[in-house]
Amino acid sequence: MLLNVRNVSKSFPGEPPVEVLKGVSLDLRAGESLALTGESGSGKSTLLHIIGGLESADAGSVTLDGVELSGMKDADLADVRRRHIGVVFQQFNLIPSLNVHDNLIFHARLAGRQDNAWTNHMAGALGLTEMLRRYPEQLSGGQQQRVAIARALAGKPKLMLADEPTGNLDEDTGDRVMELMLALTAEAGTGLLMVTHSPARAGALDSQITLSHGRLS
Amino acid sequence: MHRAAFLALLSHWRRQPLQLIALLFGLAAATALWTGVQAINQEARSSYDAAASALGQGTEQRLTGEGPIPRETFIALRRAGWLVSPVVEGQVNGVTLLGVDPFTLPPMAASPNLQGDRLGAFLNNGLILANADTAPALAGYNVETAANIPDAQATMDVTTAWEVLGKTGFDYLVVTSPQPMGLPPLTEVAPGLTQVTEEAAGDIANLTRSFHLNLTAFGLLSFAVGLFIVHAAIGLAFEQRRSMFRTLRALGLPARNLTLLLAGETAVFALLAGALGVVLGYGVASMLLPGVAGTLRGLYGASVPGSLTLDLSWVLSGFAITFAGASVAAASSLWRVATLPILAPARPRAWAMASVRGRLLQAGAGALLLVISAVIIAQGEGLVAGFAMLGALLFGAALMLPFFLDLSLRAAAFVVRGVLGQWVVADTRQQVPGMSLALMALLLALAANIGVGTMVSSFRATFTGWLDQRLASELYLTAQTPAQAAALEALLDAEADATLPLRTAQARLVGAPAAILGVVDHVTYQQGWPLIEAAPDPWARMNAGEGAFINEQLWRRTGLAMGDRLELLPGWSLPIVGVYTDYGNPEGQAMVAQPELLARVPDLSPLRYAARVAPERVEDLRKAAEALGVPAGNILDQASVKRFSLDVFERTFLVTGALNVLTLGVAAIAILASLTTLASMRLPQLAPVWAMGLTRARLARLELLRAALFAALTFLFALPLGLAVAWMLLSVVNVQAFGWKLPMLAFPVEWLRLLALALLAALLAAALPAWRLGRMAPSRLLKVFADER
Incomplete structure (x- = not known):
């Protein structure tokens, strides 16, 4: 099992405290893709952040490839993110100071796993070969998101987390980006956990689960 | 609404x-x-x-003589109808004492308030008037405070001044303006006096x-x-x-x-x-x-x-x-x-996306200012032009700074290896527009520091070397009375290796107050007075009474050249055969052979002496001079005079130093303000890198590194700029302001100290934003991804 999430709970401070996740559990096998759906405020992004080691859970455990993330120190969590997890955000979040090529290889180089052949292959598959010297501000939204996907997969991580990766794109561009992302994660053998609002996009993945009021339904 | x-x-x-x-x-x-x-x-x-x-007046008409003016001369002038008032002047404890006659003072003079009993005390009981700040310096005298007396001055009756200063006669007579019509000429009433325009205050x-x-x-x-x-x-x-x-x-x-x-x-x-x-x-x-x-x-x-x-x-x-x-x-x-x-x-x-075109335009404007500065160097004259030139240089360079930083970082990107290094360089380049104003402030502060620091240090090094040469005599002695001076001279002739009596006459050279220094023929002078311009065989000619030396100030102010004749006293002129450096002296000065000077001004007070003596005998000679009644305070050894001179020098640049530090402090605050404000705007750039596996602590350390990189690059640009400022100060502004030109020396250790200070300022300024980033809650970083939804 690649990912094991057991009874994860999370609250945010407030009067009264807001309970976002209430004992959530899920599993993901290596190379498998799973869609996480749910209405706004249901806790999807929070769960994704906890799995990615970006945020800590109040209770429960997250195990990635046999390594327990809960209770890890900040530096160790950062190491896990660097080596084993790729992240794609809705807003692309490319590094504006680096060109497409440098953005693309950035995460892989951080992880010390740069593979030029694989990077070139991805760039070709994603149609980025002609724009490697451009800067993010010179790209369209669809192009930026393709760079973000390539960046997340460049180091062939064990797990890719995608938070509404097509949320900012039009329908056709979103379809194309989804298609490429699924093809490349399958090719890299990377597990994919994707947050989405769209039932159609969720349907394209191996399986889907829905969060409602902090619980899986 | x-x-x-x-x-x-x-x-x-x-x-x-x-x-x-x-x-x-x-x-x-x-x-x-x-x-x-x-x-x-x-x-x-x-x-x-x-x-x-x-x-009474900024421009003062005075009658002066070659020595003290006798009381009889004053009375003769008054009887002849001349409206003159006697003044006795001297120094006690750093206070200028002015002995005046309250009945004949010019009407526009700020007369001391002498109503009631005060007049009697002023005339008969030795009352001295000084302001509240000055009065303590005259403790022991009969001092009362008076608000309208200028600082470091005290006013008293002439008879009181005679007693306090041990003088007889008047130093000069103030001529009231206007004078009555039909006065007999001065040459008739007081042939020994000359009327001069003394622009003391002016x-x-x-x-x-x-x-x-x-x-x-x-x-x-x-x-x-x-x-x-x-x-x-x-x-x-x-x-x-x-x-x-x-x-x-x-x-x-x-x-x-x-x-x-x-x-x-x-x-x-x-x-x-x-x-x-x-x-x-x-x-x-x-x-x-x-x-x-x-x-x-x-x-x-x-x-x-x-x-x-x-x-x-x-x-x-x-x-x-x-x-x-x-x-x-x-x-x-x-x-x-x-x-x-x-x-x-x-x-x-x-801020982040400032166009390349805008940067180029700004750099172009900066280059234009640099050209203007160069044109002023070539064409401009005077102090205002000097400062305009400095202003154009500084602000021109400041405008070019973002372009320079961008260029340097672009070059660094080719050299730096490693993903993080490359990211830091690229990200730093991205921050240049947002940081440029603060860095311009730092550049100005650093360049001013380097420029003024180099000027002051060059001045100090030159001045110290000059003092070492100039203060070659081991002892400097001042007698209190002519009789004591005679005894002292006899002692020195017997005990010292050489006696160098110092004689100075006040005069007006080329229309300005100046001093004429009469020196004896001794190797000490030839060794200790380096000449920056000289005619052939200058010392022999000066000692033979065939020529005069002038100081650099007089030379630069008047534009006199070697061989030009200089009128020293009425009817006495000599060709100029040398120019010597004379730092710290605001006035013009000429040096002539002492016998020639004494022949023309015979009653020059022979009170001051320099003595050459072997170092181990200095103490013995000091004691012998004290035994003659010369006060200990009037016997200064070489080290004391040097210490005193250097102390004056250090005080001179105290304000410059303080302003330097303040300007650098303000620049550090500019960096802090920019970094603090930019910190929240930078989260969208930092959060993805954190999400990809860099800890907040490491990101914080990189922020510190970035601030240091900015400071170091700015320093690199500030160094040549500061040296250009120093050159302008030393070669243009100082010559206009003080009348002397100094060699420019390099002080690499000072630069390193300033670089360390700049790095420290930048690191201190970056410390708070970096600390906040290092301790920032992950939820705040995650908001970056949520905020933009």
Whole structure:
């Protein structure tokens, strides 16, 4: 099992405290893709952040490839993110100071796993070969998101987390980006956990689960 | 509507208190340094005016003789109808004593208040009048305080002055203007006297004009550095409130009204910062004034009180300069608000995305200023042109800084290996537009520090070397009376290896007060007085009475050349055969053979001597001189004189040093303000890198590294700029201001110290934002991804 999430709970401070996740559990096998759906405020992004080691859970455990993330120190969590997890955000979040090529290889180089052949292959598959010297501000939204996907997969991580990766794109561009992302994660053998609002996009993945009021339904 | 809109605009500052503090402090600091310097200048000028009015007029007509003027001569002149008043002048404990005759003082003189019993005490009981600051220096005398007596001066009756100073006769007679018609000529009534125009007060004002201009230039530089902070803070606040402006406009607030509200907001800030700035300015002025007073005394012998008088006009001018500064700093932002399209993108981007074209235009403007500076070097003359040249150079270079930084970082990107290094360089390059104003402020502060520091250190090194040469004699002795001098001379002739009597006559050389130094023929002078210009065989000619040397000040001021004849005294002129350096002396000076001088001015008081003696015999000779009754304070060894001279020197540049530190401090605050404000705007760039596996602590360390990189690059640019400033100060401004030119020396250790200081300032400024980043809650970083949804 690649990912094991057991009874994860999370609250945010407030009067009264807001309970976002209430004992959530899920599993993901290596190379498998799973869609996480749910209405706004249901806790999807929070769960994704906890799995990615970006945020800590109040209770429960997250195990990635046999390594327990809960209770890890900040530096160790950062190491896990660097080596084993790729992240794609809705807003692309490319590094504006680096060109497409440098953005693309950035995460892989951080992880010390740069593979030029694989990077070139991805760039070709994603149609980025002609724009490697451009800067993010010179790209369209669809192009930026393709760079973000390539960046997340460049180091062939064990797990890719995608938070509404097509949320900012039009329908056709979103379809194309989804298609490429699924093809490349399958090719890299990377597990994919994707947050989405769209039932159609969720349907394209191996399986889907829905969060409602902090619980899986 | 307007109230609600105004409150909405102000709410930004409630959420950004550090930005508000930076804005208010920047404006207050700019105001404080400027008004502080103005207050000092004003205080000094008032002092000169007070000194000028002490004896009646700024330009004074005097009758002087070759020695003390006898009482009989004065009486003869009065009887002949001449309206003259006698003055006895001397120094006690650093106070200038003026013995006057209250009945004949010119009507425009600031006469001492001698009503009631005071007149009797003044005339008969040795009453001395001085202001409250000066009176303590005359403890032991019959001193009363009088407010209208200038600082470091005391007034008394001539008879009291004779007693206190041990003098007889008058030093000069003040000639009241106008005089009655039909007076008998002076040559008939008092043939030994000559009428001279003594611009005593005017001379001080003229001499110190350069110093005050120097101070004003520093004040202006500090003001400009402060305005960089304000401009940066207002500009960043504008960027952060773009979405608010768009919303307010969309809700029906016209652009004109929004602009007016923002102008009103700026005015409120200017009022607050102005009040703070004036208070701080008073503090700065009070802190610096004793140093300035010391400097003026050391450099020019001008007396300025060490305490400050609060003046309403100064307070009002402080507020005026705050408003002017705030308006200048806010102008471009207000213009952008006024012309902002209602649907302009709300994302803050102007700072990060400043166009390449804009940067090139700015660099072009900077290059143009550098060209203007070069043209002024080639064509300009005078002190104002010198400062204009410096201003054009400094601001031209500041405008070119972002271009230079971008170029350097672009070059660094080719050299740096490793993904993080490359990211740091690329990200640093991205930050250049946002940081450029603060870095320009740092550049100005560093260049001023290097320039002024190199000037002062060059001056110190040259001055110390010059003192070592000039103060070659082991002992300097001053007798109290001619009889004691005769005994002393006999002692020195017997015990010392060489006796060098010092004779100085006061004169006017080429229309200005000057001294004529009579020296004896001794190898000490040839070794200790390096000549910067000389005719063939200068020493032999001077010692033979066939030529005169002049000091550098007189040479540069008059443009006299080798061989030109210089009129030393009426009917006595000699060709100039040499020019010697004479640092620290504001006046012109000539050096001639002593026998020649004594032949023309026979009654020169023979009181001062220098003695050459083996070092191990110095103490014995000192004791022998003391046994003759020469006070210990009148026997100075070489080391004491050097120490005293260097002490005067250090005091001279105390103010410059203090302003240097203050300017650097203000620049550090500019960096802190920019980094703090940019910190929140940078989260979208940092959060993805954190999400990809860099810890917050590491990101924080990289932020520190980035700040250090900025400071180091700015220093690299500041170094040649500062050296150019030093060259201009030494070769152009100093020559105009002081009349001497100095060799420029390099002080690499000082530069390293300044680099360390710049790095420290940048690291301290970056420490708070970095610490906050290192401890930032992950949820705050995650908001970056959520915020943009």
